Amino acid sequence: MTIASEPPKAGFRLSQLIYDTRYRSLTIQVIVFMLFMAGAAWLVDNTVRNLQVLGKDFNFGFLSNRAGYDIGQMLIPYTNDSTHGRALLVGLTNTLWISFLGCVAATVIGVFVGVLRLSRNWLIARLMTVYVEIFRNVPLLLWILVILAIFTETMPAPNAYKVAPDTGVAGQEMLFGMIAPTNRYTAIPAVEFANSLGAIATPLAPLSLNFLLIVAVLIGSVLVNRRLLARARRIQEATGVRPVTWWQSLLVLVVPTAAVLVALGFHLSVPELRGFNFAGGTNVSNSFVVLWLALSLYTGAFIAEIVRAGIMAISRGQTEAAFALGLRPRRTMSLVILPQALRVIVPPLISQFLNLTKNSSLAIAVGYMDLRGTLGGITLNQTGRELEAILLMMLIYLAISLTISGVMNVYNARVKLKER
Amino acid sequence: MKTSVFLGTLTAAGLAAGIASAATLDDVKARGELNCGVNTGLVGFAAPDANGNWSGFDVAVCKAVAAAVLGDGSKVKYVPTTGQTRFTALASGEVDMLARNSTWTFSRDTDLKLDFIGVNYYDGQGFMVRKDLGVSSAKELDGASICIQTGTTTELNLADYFKANNMSYQPIAIDSNAEGEQQYIAGACDAYTTDASGLAATRAAFADPDNHIILPEIISKEPLGPAVRHGDSEWGDIVRWTLNALIAAEEYGVTSANIEELSKGTQNPEINRLLGVEGDLGKMIGLDNDWGKRAILAGGNYGEIFAATIGESTPIGLARGLNAQWTQGGLLYAPPFR
Structure with a gap:
């Protein structure tokens, strides 16, 4: 009797690609991959052909041409004599700046609201629910427009602050004598120094040495303060008594910085109405504030839900154990619950940060000149380089998103449960 | 076989798309x-x-x-x-x-x-301002906020004109004439600039056309x-x-x-x-x-x-x-x- 399980000796047949389960999935994958590549090739080929028909070439030379237009909001020096490449950088820094501030504010709002929504206080919990539901369920663009309308319709025009020559009374008083909200911008005092140490010229923007010095002193103070606290902890562990450190900390943190500020001649320059607009201070444009508020409140609502989910994922036993050890509710939250909740919270939080960054391109609705406004708006129009500008813009957003994602993944790796 | 037919169709479609116009x-x-x-x-x-x-x-x-x-x-x-x-x-x-x-x-x-x-x-580019602003010439617009449609030649003319006259301004970018009208009426800008004919047409649609004037300066050629x-x-x-x-x-x-x-x-x-x-x-x-x-x-x-x-x-x-x-x-x- 022969053994039936001996494998067939016959060679490989083509039909095996379809009927043999060992090869079938590979066959399907190869076919799908080929179709995908063919589709991509068709798109590229079609683009090249159509560009030829239109007689347009594909090059990025326009980035080094003179831009010729002015930009309302900028973080780095720019004039209409700068290049389109420079205008791109202005837009990029504006995008990054609003995204960064938006992410920070959205996180703060989200954590507070998420925690408060679980509060035992009925009113607070319901109020937070109302906030989350109305912001989460109305499109962001509508929020931006609503907030913009509130700003432009309810705030006074700059000339309302004009002092009438006959009575000597201003139509509208400035807040604290130094802040003037208007329907275009909020004029706030600018920080100025009587003595300047000069500036380092960098390709992006001149870096003020005064600013660097203050930052260096602040970092130094914080480092010294940490050593102070570490010493206090050592003493506490050795003797059980924690030495009083608050006045030392205060001294270390405040005095050096204050001394530097006095030495540099720090003062505030109060804005005043000159001609049509305020000058002398800093004008924070409404388009920026509106966009920032809308992005933060909208994304904050989503983050609140993520935070709530993260907290609810931690078992009730953890809280009870912490209470049994004598921890108060606030410390229980900050020392026991939130650190564990973070590993549930961080991955979806990354998506929210990415969303906020990409949503910042709605800036066009309020005339805030972000990357979409400069490169994808005016530069694209003035040069007629649609394909190049849009591709470049996609590439830049992709790079920003991947960077945020990478940084947050590193953070996630640090806070996740260490398995030993 | 089927793949190649499909590819052939794709190529044909690509060609057709290329010469459609x-x-x-x-x-x-x-x-x-x-x-x-x-x-x-x-x-x-x-x-x-x-x-x-x-x-x-x-x-x-x-x-x-x-x-x-x-x-x-x-x-x-x-x-x-x-x-x-x-x-x-x-x-x-x-x-x-x-x-x-x-x-x-x-x-x-x-x-x-x-x-x-x-x-x-x-045509030529002009400026429209509110009458009560007390401005009678574009040369008096130093420091003003100006509403301007993006993607137009007026944007470039404006930059050139203010530079040539050594004045500064705050551009407020808008997307369409309707938005410009709204921003200008709301007072978000002191002046609205576009082709003089467009200004006249825009002003005609206002509820109070008499309270707005078009400044005499024409700062560009706009054929x-x-x-x-x-x-x-x-x-x-x-x-x-x-x-x-x-x-x-x-x-x-x-x-x-x-x-x-x-x-x-x-x-x-x-x-x-x-x-x-x-x-x-x-x-x-x-x-x-x-x-x-x-x-x-x-x-x-x-x-x-x-x-x-x-x-x-x-x-x-x-x-x-x-x-x-x-x-x-x-x-x-x-x-x-x-």
Whole structure:
């Protein structure tokens, strides 16, 4: 009797690609991959052909041409004599700046609201629910427009602050004598120094040495303060008594910085109405504030839900154990619950940060000149380089998103449960 | 096997997509409708009424071309385009021609691959301010916030003008004329700048037009004209000579009132050629001999269109100025119909 399980000796047949389960999935994958590549090739080929028909070439030379237009909001020096490449950088820094501030504010709002929504206080919990539901369920663009309308319709025009020559009374008083909200911008005092140490010229923007010095002193103070606290902890562990450190900390943190500020001649320059607009201070444009508020409140609502989910994922036993050890509710939250909740919270939080960054391109609705406004708006129009500008813009957003994602993944790796 | 058939189809589709927009005249005739890119809404130039019927100075050019090509001035599909989308819409073939207050410039004519076929309105950039601002000249606008439409030549002119006069300003970028109107009324900007004709049209739509003035300075040359895609000269010729027919008709005194009379034949051979009584001008551009007559009948000659849409008897109240015939001291000058 022969053994039936001996494998067939016959060679490989083509039909095996379809009927043999060992090869079938590979066959399907190869076919799908080929179709995908063919589709991509068709798109590229079609683009090249159509560009030829239109007689347009594909090059990025326009980035080094003179831009010729002015930009309302900028973080780095720019004039209409700068290049389109420079205008791109202005837009990029504006995008990054609003995204960064938006992410920070959205996180703060989200954590507070998420925690408060679980509060035992009925009113607070319901109020937070109302906030989350109305912001989460109305499109962001509508929020931006609503907030913009509130700003432009309810705030006074700059000339309302004009002092009438006959009575000597201003139509509208400035807040604290130094802040003037208007329907275009909020004029706030600018920080100025009587003595300047000069500036380092960098390709992006001149870096003020005064600013660097203050930052260096602040970092130094914080480092010294940490050593102070570490010493206090050592003493506490050795003797059980924690030495009083608050006045030392205060001294270390405040005095050096204050001394530097006095030495540099720090003062505030109060804005005043000159001609049509305020000058002398800093004008924070409404388009920026509106966009920032809308992005933060909208994304904050989503983050609140993520935070709530993260907290609810931690078992009730953890809280009870912490209470049994004598921890108060606030410390229980900050020392026991939130650190564990973070590993549930961080991955979806990354998506929210990415969303906020990409949503910042709605800036066009309020005339805030972000990357979409400069490169994808005016530069694209003035040069007629649609394909190049849009591709470049996609590439830049992709790079920003991947960077945020990478940084947050590193953070996630640090806070996740260490398995030993 | 199946894959290769599929690939073949794909390639064919790619080829077809590549050469779709070669002969615009054939496309328009086959479609039975002219796709005309117009402003999103600028009273007097191109704006829909309550029933969705478009009318205006630019719209009249679309109607004349449709009448010349298709024999019916109403066979037009109006595609509203913003300052940002207009040239892309034309280049991609979404519209057959653009009649949308677009300035004829060197780089648009060459680098953007457009062909401006003439000028239907000689304009210049101006400023509008509130009367109570107490400003009487653009030179007094130092430090002002100025609303400006993005993607336009006005943006560049503004930067140049303020630099040349050593003044500063705060640009407030807006997307369309409607948004500019709203921002200006809300006081988000001290001045609104665009073509002087556009300012007049915008002001006419205000509830209180008398409280706003247009400053006397005209800071640029803005020859506004219809545009077509570069590379289809036959189509460009049709649009160019339709516009010229409207202008020439005014010069020769051909109006919608007397055109039937004149098309029976006159002593003036130029009028006869224009109206197709004599010669074969229509055949030379691929149309029949009545094309000129139909174009003029669609909305009247240039002067009649001007008077009915933006002239002094309308709320917009623009004077002919540079847009008078050359015989009247203006710049309108149609080449001979011969």
